[in-house]
Amino acid sequence: MNERGFATITVANVSVAFGGIAALTDVSMKLQQREVFGLIGPNGAGKTTMVNVLSGFQRPTQGSVTLDGIEIGARGPHSAARIGVGRTFQAGRLFRDLTVGENLTIAAMGAGMGMRKARWRAGAILNWMGCEDMAQQRCDSLSYGNERRIGIGRALALAPKFVLLDEPASGMNDAESDALMRLIASIPGEFDCGVLLIEHNMEVIMGACERIHVLDGGRTIAEGNPAAIMHNPDVRRAYLGDKGKGGVTPVKAA
Template sequence: MQAAQQPLLITKGLTRRFGGLVAVSNLDLEIRPREILGLIGPNGAGKSTTFNLISGFYKPTSGKLFIFGENCTGKSPLTISRLGLVRTFQHGSLMRSMTVSDNILLGTIHGIKGAAKRRERVAETAEMLGLTPYLSDEAGNLPHGLQRLVSIGIAFAARPRLLCLDEPLTGLNQTEVANTLTVLGRIRDEFSCSVLLVEHNMKAVMRVCDRIVVLHHGQHLATGTPAEIRADKKVIDAYLGHRHEH
């Protein structure tokens, strides 16, 4: 297998305990080049803990984490982000009192030298996200859906190889969801960037993801294409067969 086709991220036996609680147990996971991978499961399934382990915000109790071929087990979030894995946060990453332009500019600080090149990156990122008309607006004054796109823009301005999104569709209406899914497709197709999507909106996950990983009680339950996951009896019993508040 050529190096370009090696998984961008691999976990082996990844485990995280909080006292007597095992939040993630012996998780094997991989994210491939140019794919959108969904991570789903009921509340308390271990999605957020997995997300924090992958991005370096939690150190694993045991197991290994490899990112872009490097052993990143226990490495700091800054080290991991500089390798090319960048994440958003569930409640947004934007600075409400700053303009959209200056928010996106934050994402260029570590990766680009020179003000002119940074501004060029901001303009390119804003165009792709449909944010060009709002560049001079205060981010906190924008509708919720546009604020979510600004948060994605901050992360994507760094041009990561792997973009990890923590529930980016929460609170969005159908039009905003469709717009955001289009953006994710462009990020993957035009920039060869893989996306890890932690999300409760099942219709959106099924529509945009190439593969889906299902967690249940901190353990891996299933991995497959959207069609395979929809038809998996274990997944239906544990998750898809029940109604959610999301």
């Protein structure tokens, strides 16, 4: 834990290679339990590979990932979840033949809660999200935007110390993205849970994140607060090429 008593994920000199092709090269970062931390970069930068390493789905070729000194990267996803790391996927992966409430309850029970406590937690999360009227709705009838939101709720039902959100605003319209941004920004205070956010919608990133880490070609090119990232020349080049001037424009990526 850090000096304030909050949990910390430490990524130390992590590299990942697939058949000799480097997906990540010597990446280091720290995630704090009560902040929203953005991870951005152009397509193919290594963002999802990093989330897979953080959640135990991918073993690093070199380096280490620890949560308060406990190794994550070599343990597999079930062990990562048990020590406090939850995640969403770009595809919803809900149990589509079950209701929304059942999906969240099952997740909470998977974290070791009894049925009564798990149902209570599922209801509390749906109330917080403004989705309490969806509790009895089957997941195969959800709109795309609601499916993405329920995916976040299911990850939070695990009572994690950190939740990793992989492009949660993908496919949402402006109003849905704005509402999601506010929801994500409130997670640390509401659930005592750190957030790693991957997102191409720069309005969501700039509005929700306290710190942002930028990858390009699997390597770190910048880290800092949103204002510093917006005006960083290396970030401008990564997103806009040499013609980029005046900072990264916080609008949706095409």
